[in-house]
Amino acid sequence: MSTPLAHIVDDDEAIRDALTWLFRTKEVASAEWDSAEEFLAAWQPDWRGCIVLDIRMREMSGLECFDVLQERGNTLPVIFLTGHGDVPMAVSALKKGAFDFLEKPFEDNALVDVVIRALANDAKRQASQATQVSVTNHLALLTPREQEVMNLVLAGKFNKVIADELNISMRTVEVHRARVFEKMGVRSAVELAQLLAPSRDKGSGSSGEH
Amino acid sequence: MSTPLAHIVDDDEAIRDALTWLFRTKEVASAEWDSAEEFLAAWQPDWRGCIVLDIRMREMSGLECFDVLQERGNTLPVIFLTGHGDVPMAVSALKKGAFDFLEKPFEDNALVDVVIRALANDAKRQASQATQVSVTNHLALLTPREQEVMNLVLAGKFNKVIADELNISMRTVEVHRARVFEKMGVRSAVELAQLLAPSRDKGSGSSGEH
DNA sequence: GGCTCAATTGTGGTCATCCGCAGTGTGGAA
DNA sequence: TTCCACACTGCGGATGACCACAATTGAGCC
Structure with a gap:
């Protein structure tokens, strides 16, 4: 540095x-x-x-x-x-x-x-930007399956629905969910949503407005 | 318009x-x-x-x-x-x-x-900005007590803790919580967090960076 | 072949959330 | 005074979330 x-x-x-x-x-x-x-x-x-x-x-x-x-x-x-x-x-x-x-x-x-x-x-x-980077790093620790589950959790879906969409049992969803919280250092889905909210851009990546 | x-x-x-x-x-x-x-x-x-x-x-x-x-x-x-x-x-x-x-x-x-x-x-x-304004309008529909409860919900606290902090019963918190969700048009705390995340500035309100 | 790790699943129980039903009290508007 | 919005409360049940304990399968590695 x-x-x-x-x-x-x-x-x-x-x-x-x-x-x-x-x-x-x-x-x-x-x-x-x-x-x-x-x-x-x-x-x-x-x-x-x-x-x-x-x-x-x-x-x-x-x-x-x-x-x-x-x-x-x-x-x-x-x-x-x-x-x-x-x-x-x-x-x-x-x-x-x-x-x-x-x-x-x-x-x-x-x-x-x-x-x-x-x-x-x-x-x-x-x-x-430092916190942003930190979040990205933590995100990288998640396995693909965990990220998948996380996205569905952030979509506000119930474990039951997530299990259904991924064709796995509810129990497995619970495990992934718990691991996501643990790895991301949060204690609830609300905290997770707030942590990730500022960095979730789905639009174009251009920087200038002129 | x-x-x-x-x-x-x-x-x-x-x-x-x-x-x-x-x-x-x-x-x-x-x-x-x-x-x-x-x-x-x-x-x-x-x-x-x-x-x-x-x-x-x-x-x-x-x-x-x-x-x-x-x-x-x-x-x-x-x-x-x-x-x-x-x-x-x-x-x-x-x-x-x-x-x-x-x-x-x-x-x-x-x-x-x-x-x-x-x-x-x-x-x-x-x-x-239109969606932002919409959110602000919905926010204005909340009674003071509901806003109070909402903030604590967004802080990730349990209904029990919120009830304790506000010196009211858990049941009352549940009622306020449900009204907040209803008025804001969301179905979970996660959705609420995402809806409000981009518009939550706690710092100075100045517009320019120069 | 052991080893680790990711992914998967079940059981059973605790705690939290959500909701309908039912009711009290207060202050302001008609 | 009557009506209404707001805040408040209790009970009980349904559902969801979380967790400890316990276990299986497959992939990659030494």
């Missing part, structure tokens, strides 16, 4: 140093990358924190870097910095999920505020 | 007419408003569709109008049009929840595409 870092991606060393210094004075841990390529090569999906991304860089631009990150399933908030951004660029970036878009020159405090909000945002997202 | 309309809010009659004509050729129903004030005076929370909002107008600006709408709980997607927008303005609008931000001059087709996406977006949001 990595500590949350504000990743500064900029090919201008003077700016990187200034930002690093700025963040350090505000007690925000940061890391420096002098190109999008270098950053992308190092990037890991389990990194925490946020990304401060300059748009104009010598090789790959910040926008291209952002696209690659999104394809790879990045969840870190991305804050764009730009010297001469135009409106369509900013709109496009935000609609694609960027966290913020700042034009130079910006106030130091403004950037720090945004970064701190981004870090908080990521921490919250991370926390809410 | 109102039909979905693209509300054009602009004090320039020539532009309104052009947009109305444009939308009509694309079979998008629209309405015209020649000032933010007039639109706000007419606005109703149950309107469906989207809002095409010019930023620079004689009296109240589009941005101010947007703020008022957000305060009133507007859910319609808002598409900003502007002649000379700057990046901070666009970023601020989008972060506050605007659907899109277009600079003039824009392609007719680009605007129509955005409007159509906005209409689809609203329709989807509307549909998913």
Whole structure:
């Protein structure tokens, strides 16, 4: 598990140093990358924190870097910095999920505020996703038959009906049911339903709404 | 129930007419408003569709109008049009929840595409919220005591325990419990938990994440 | 061939839920 | 005052859920 870092991606060393210094004075841990390529090569999906991304860089631009990150399933908030951004660029970036878009020159405090909000945002997202992952792991412990029974239990059916649908005895259903509760760490069907309710999507898996 | 309309809010009659004509050729129903004030005076929370909002107008600006709408709980997607927008303005609008931000001059087709996406977006949001509203309405039918019992049932507690906590008899709990199921249109605690799971927020009620 | 694990089933009993029947008390609306 | 919604209660029975004890079968593994 990595500590949350504000990743500064900029090919201008003077700016990187200034930002690093700025963040350090505000007690925000940061890391420096002098190109999008270098950053992308190092990037890991389990990194925490946020990304401060300059748009104009010598090789790959910040926008291209952002696209690659999104394809790879990045969840870190991305804050764009730009010297001469135009409106369509900013709109496009935000609609694609960027966290913020700042034009130079910006106030130091403004950037720090945004970064701190981004870090908080990521921490919250991370926390809410942790329980989700835990649930998925527990779910993986269930045998196929147990999952089958669990789904029917969650459909609100009686053991008798479940037994009938699966062509097994009621007693067997009871055993599976008990094992499901045990493995999932709950004590009743109600708790199970609440545990699984937020993670039960049957629709499309697309993330953006634009 | 109102039909979905693209509300054009602009004090320039020539532009309104052009947009109305444009939308009509694309079979998008629209309405015209020649000032933010007039639109706000007419606005109703149950309107469906989207809002095409010019930023620079004689009296109240589009941005101010947007703020008022957000305060009133507007859910319609808002598409900003502007002649000379700057990046901070666009970023601020989008972060506050605007659907899109277009600079003039824009392609007719680009605007129509955005409007159509906005209409689809609203329709989807509307549909998913309809069931939510239904649940809330059913919830409102419950007497205070019934809601109390329901919450304890959802906490996975036995009737016996609930009776104890409320200092009433088990039989009374059973009666309330049965009424809850009846009024909510479910047949078991599991169904109730699933029905209410997505709408159970205990945290802050803020809408934006920025 | 033993070993483990998943899946299966039965018996008998305890506890919880659900429900009909029957009744009391209170406060507000007609 | 009469009527009604709400909350409350007891009894007894039917049904469902849960559990300890006990056991069989088949698949995969050392």
